[in-house]
Amino acid sequence: MNDRLIQSQKRLHDSLFELYIDGGLELFQAGTRGLKRELIIRLETSALTPEKGEIIHYYAINRWDENDEFDEWAKPSMALSAEAERILGVTNEQLAHCRASDYALDDFFRFLQF
Known part of the structure; x- marks a missing residue:
């Protein structure tokens, strides 16, 4: 050597x-999660603008550790329009089995705090 x-x-x-x-x-x-954590965050809403919709998909991944990930869909308080279903690629029937958005948001915030 x-x-x-x-x-x-x-x-x-x-x-x-x-x-x-x-x-x-x-x-x-x-491990890596403790040494370096840079999150890529993606949120999807139930309408075309945040004022008219609510967050229904919470996603974050640590770019340095693929096992450090959060990915959860939430049930909206109002049904998605046909246009929103088409754009998002998810249906009201699929979201009916998800937790309410406030529960998903609480867990998402806990994940972000590490």
């Missing part, structure tokens, strides 16, 4: 050890 690679591995080892000593054990055990 060349000297540069050996020195690089030694610096990495020393850095991880310092992280552990400085109280980073919890972060280390949390």
